[in-house]
Amino acid sequence: MCTPGVDLVTAEVFVRGSAESSFAWTATNMKWRSTIIRDRVRSMITKGAALAKVKAARLTADYDTRYGATTGAWTTDMFVEAVYRDLSGRK
Helix, strand or coil, rough: CCCCCCCCCHHHHHHCCCCCCCHHHHHHHHHHHHHHHHHHHHHHHHCCCCHHHHHHCCHHHHHHHHHHHHHCCCCHHHHHHHHHHHHHHCC
């Protein structure tokens, strides 16, 4: 089972030993999406953006239609907040 998180290594861990290559492809795509979003958030943090400004920038917009969520246990906003806090060192 995959637990939501920011750790980019997680995508590789939860598919280890899987016989289906589609899982590896999905994990690779998830890792790339996460890396792209991480880089976008990092760029805004470097420029001094606060969390509210990062969220308002909708850095995940190109993925939201397919992968985003506004309700449930793990939303897009929660993901962006987790990335921001991890990169900025704020808890």
